[in-house]
Amino acid sequence: MNDISAAFVTALHLLVTFDQNLVEIVGLSLRVSLSAVALAVVIGLPVGAALALFKFPGRNGLIVFLNALMGLPPVVVGLVVYLLLSRAGPLGVLGLLFTPTAMIIAQAILVTPIVAALTRQVVADLWVEYSEQMRSMGAGPLSAIPALLYDARFTLVTAVLAGFGRASAEVGAVMIVGGNIDHVTRTMTTAIALEVSKGDLALALGLGIVLIGISLAINAATYTVKQRAEAAWA
Amino acid sequence: MSDPITQPSTEAPPVARRRTTPSILPLSLEGVCFDARGKRLIHDLTFTLDAGPRTIILGPNGAGKSLTLRLCHGLLTPVGGHVAWEGAAPGADPLKHQAMVFQRPVLLRRTVAQNIDYALKLHDVARRDRPALIEDVLNRTGLARFAKSPARHLSGGEQQKLALARAWATKPEVLFLDEPTASLDPAATHAVENIIQTMHGEGTRIVMTTHDLAQARRLADEIMFLHKGHLMEKTPADEFFDAPRSGEAAAFLKGELRW
Amino acid sequence: MLKLRTLAIAALMAMTLGPLAAPNAHAADKYITVASTTSTANSGLFDFLLPKFTEKTGIEVRVVAVGTGKAIKLAMNGDADVLFVHHKPSELKFVKEGFGVKRSDVMYNDFVMVGPKADPAGVKGAKMAGDGLKKIAVAKAPFASRGDNSGTNKKELELWKGAGIDPTGAENKWYSATGSGMGATLNVASGMNAYSLTDRATWLKFKNKGDLEIVLEGDPVLFNQYGIILVNPEKHKHVKKDLGQAFIDWTIGKEGQGLINEYKILGNQAFFANAQPGS
Numbered sequence: 001m002n003d004i005s006a007a008f009v010t011a012l013h014l015l016v017t018f019d020q021n022l023v024e025i026v027g028l029s030l031r032v033s034l035s036a037v038a039l040a041v042v043i044g045l046p047v048g049a050a051l052a053l054f055k056f057p058g059r060n061g062l063i064v065f066l067n068a069l070m071g072l073p074p075v076v077v078g079l080v081v082y083l084l085l086s087r088a089g090p091l092g093v094l095g096l097l098f099t100p101t102a103m104i105i106a107q108a109i110l111v112t113p114i115v116a117a118l119t120r121q122v123v124a125d126l127w128v129e130y131s132e133q134m135r136s137m138g139a140g141p142l143s144a145i146p147a148l149l150y151d152a153r154f155t156l157v158t159a160v161l162a163g164f165g166r167a168s169a170e171v172g173a174v175m176i177v178g179g180n181i182d183h184v185t186r187t188m189t190t191a192i193a194l195e196v197s198k199g200d201l202a203l204a205l206g207l208g209i210v211l212i213g214i215s216l217a218i219n220a221a222t223y224t225v226k227q228r229a230e231a232a233w234a
Numbered sequence: 235m236s237d238p239i240t241q242p243s244t245e246a247p248p249v250a251r252r253r254t255t256p257s258i259l260p261l262s263l264e265g266v267c268f269d270a271r272g273k274r275l276i277h278d279l280t281f282t283l284d285a286g287p288r289t290i291i292l293g294p295n296g297a298g299k300s301l302t303l304r305l306c307h308g309l310l311t312p313v314g315g316h317v318a319w320e321g322a323a324p325g326a327d328p329l330k331h332q333a334m335v336f337q338r339p340v341l342l343r344r345t346v347a348q349n350i351d352y353a354l355k356l357h358d359v360a361r362r363d364r365p366a367l368i369e370d371v372l373n374r375t376g377l378a379r380f381a382k383s384p385a386r387h388l389s390g391g392e393q394q395k396l397a398l399a400r401a402w403a404t405k406p407e408v409l410f411l412d413e414p415t416a417s418l419d420p421a422a423t424h425a426v427e428n429i430i431q432t433m434h435g436e437g438t439r440i441v442m443t444t445h446d447l448a449q450a451r452r453l454a455d456e457i458m459f460l461h462k463g464h465l466m467e468k469t470p471a472d473e474f475f476d477a478p479r480s481g482e483a484a485a486f487l488k489g490e491l492r493w
Numbered sequence: 494m495l496k497l498r499t500l501a502i503a504a505l506m507a508m509t510l511g512p513l514a515a516p517n518a519h520a521a522d523k524y525i526t527v528a529s530t531t532s533t534a535n536s537g538l539f540d541f542l543l544p545k546f547t548e549k550t551g552i553e554v555r556v557v558a559v560g561t562g563k564a565i566k567l568a569m570n571g572d573a574d575v576l577f578v579h580h581k582p583s584e585l586k587f588v589k590e591g592f593g594v595k596r597s598d599v600m601y602n603d604f605v606m607v608g609p610k611a612d613p614a615g616v617k618g619a620k621m622a623g624d625g626l627k628k629i630a631v632a633k634a635p636f637a638s639r640g641d642n643s644g645t646n647k648k649e650l651e652l653w654k655g656a657g658i659d660p661t662g663a664e665n666k667w668y669s670a671t672g673s674g675m676g677a678t679l680n681v682a683s684g685m686n687a688y689s690l691t692d693r694a695t696w697l698k699f700k701n702k703g704d705l706e707i708v709l710e711g712d713p714v715l716f717n718q719y720g721i722i723l724v725n726p727e728k729h730k731h732v733k734k735d736l737g738q739a740f741i742d743w744t745i746g747k748e749g750q751g752l753i754n755e756y757k758i759l760g761n762q763a764f765f766a767n768a769q770p771g772s
Binding site: 097181 | 526531535540555556557558569570571572673674675676677679680683698699700701702729731
């Protein structure tokens with residue numbers, strides 16, 4: 001109990017004093033997670049839309065596989081990315097291990113299936129409504145993809161937020177490929193894990209409260225923008 | 235036919251009236267059949283549509299009116315028989331010369347003007363040529379003041395007018411309409427009919443289904459009557475309403491067939 | 494509206510492409526990566542030591558703190574320039590197999606056995622670590638082990654072996670292998686009032702002690718030696734040989750050794766420098 005109340009005091013103290021270390025850690029966390037989500041969006045939106053619109057052999061299997069990937073354990077992704085980026089691994093020459101880039105790659109792998117799978121569902125539903133009109137205007141599935149993604153934008157925001165949630169909350173992958181190096185690859189979640197291992201539960205929970213606060217702020221801001229835009233357009 | 239909304243102008247209007255390109259018509263269907271879930275819904279449909287008259291497809295519910303439109307337009311592929319645009323140049327895409335307006339307009343979640351712009355883009359109209367075309371059809375359909383409004387905020391009637399404007403802007407040679415006024419009030423129905431008449435007057439071939447006999451009398455030059463997936467007759471409108479050739483059509487006109 | 498969107502996209506692009514294009518932009522390339530153990534990192538020694546080295550040489554030291562077993566594995570893969578751990582037999586094997594250039598002693602501290610104040614197994618009476626473990630085994634008192642192949646874990650298993658006990662069997666419900674770091678294991682021990690073996694520095698710094706205290710210390714067998722090794726550049730060409738050697742020389746040299754002795758946790762000296770002069 002003491003730890004919990006101490007955690008709130010710690011969280012408040014960190015925020016009020018605008019703790020420099022905290023600012024750095026939060027900045028890196030956001031940079032890594034947002035970049036990973038951006039990558040996931042660039043890959044996941046077209047892949048999801050293509051899966052929704054094109055019929056090809058093995059499509060159903062691929063959809064099941066994609067949905068299953070949404071539950072990838074971060075530790076496994078971290079391990080695979082580690083093995084790839086390790087100096088002893090196939091991409092070792094790039095020297096990316098223990099850098100923010102490595103963390104972005106790992107998180108992008110975690111997030112892309114979420115964005116792609118949710119996009120597929122959203123676009124498939126929209127295509128039911130649009131398909132005749134689009135085809136009548138001469139748009140095949142391929143040329144319809146940008147318009148469908150654009151018209152699904154409000155729903156897709158939710159998919160992107162889900163991806164961001166996964167990226168910002170995970171610790172297993174960034175811990176392994178980032179190494180939790182002070183001032184280089186230390187994020188909110190790895191810092192929390194570190195403080196737990198030092199037994200400083202109050203500081204760990206305080207950081208956790210800050211993380212939840214940031215996550216809340218981002219979700220609230222996005223939700224507000226989405227609601228307004230949706231009211232204006234849908 | 236003159237359009238009261240169009241301003242008189244010495245210059246050629248942006249939407250070229252009276253087509254000059256070679257026609258894709260006539261459209262000929264030969265022995266066209268269509269099945270869904272193992273059941274034959276369209277039987278041996280054979281007819282030809284030439285340039286000119288306004289054709290209204292009538293028939294009770296389930297007669298296959300909408301299916302016939304979709305088979306003509308190419309949205310559905312027949313399981314048997316052929317659909318051919320006999321006038322179309324080899325290698326050309328006949329779809330580019332047609333448009334279809336549905337009972338429930340499907341509008342994109344963007345502005346009124348952008349909806350038309352999108353259709354023009356799909357028809358390979360150069361970006362710089364689009365604004366004039368958009369402005370013209372919006373003026374003609376009375377939607378100019380909504381140009382920058384979100385399309386989905388329009389009323390039902392305005393949405394259907396936008397669907398027509400979108401079709402119109404692409405200068406279709408043939409316009410298919412599937413019960414375009416079925417969910418509209420009388421005023422909106424009237425406005426939509428006016429647009430259809432204007433387009434007809436400018437040379438667009440109208441092929442339309444309706445449930446509304448009065449509307450059919452107002453618009454039709456020719457009636458195609460379908461019953462249980464069979465084409466029962468294809469008759470000039472006056473003749474059809476006076477003395478239908480088929481017994482089913484007579485019963486239909488007397489209200490004895492279920493709609 | 495449009496401007497805002499363009500701005501947002503640009504910001505996102507910058508965030509995405511920035512780190513991809515220049516992964517280590519803020520740190521230039523004068524840095525080395527040191528694979529080390531949780532005990533050295535969590536004790537706060539590095540926070541005390543490294544800034545002074547960086548200030549003097551301009552070389553940034555990036556520490557990846559994992560268990561000794563994993564640290565050695567990282568170094569074998571060439572993912573670190575310097576290995577700084579505490580399990581001499583493994584370190585010597587690492588050098589012998591050609592992964593490391595040369596091993597040097599740096600410092601020592603000691604392991605301590607911690608347990609509940611009430612001491613249900615009566616460990617406090619024992620002088621020798623082996624006797625303490627025997628009492629725990631006889632009493633079947635809960636014991637939390639790292640179980641992660643770390644230096645501390647290896648030491649603990651050696652002690653059990655010396656006492657003639659194999660606690661790792663499934664039938665020994667009182668023995669929990671946590672498979673995690675020292676801190677996490679101490680959290681477990683604290684949570685279930687279990688005995689555990691820890692290095693002294695981590696224990697001094699650890700804040701979630703709960704009802705635990707040191708129940709046994711001072712047995713010479715609990716001596717904990719730290720060593721430092723340059724990863725062999727002949728195995729991994731990218732190893733920053735000169736920068737890494739500079740760090741090693743400084744650490745085992747007069748300045749580093751003096752600073753190690755200066756470092757205190759709550760007034761206690763945490764590590765005792767013992768590098769061989771001229772090594």
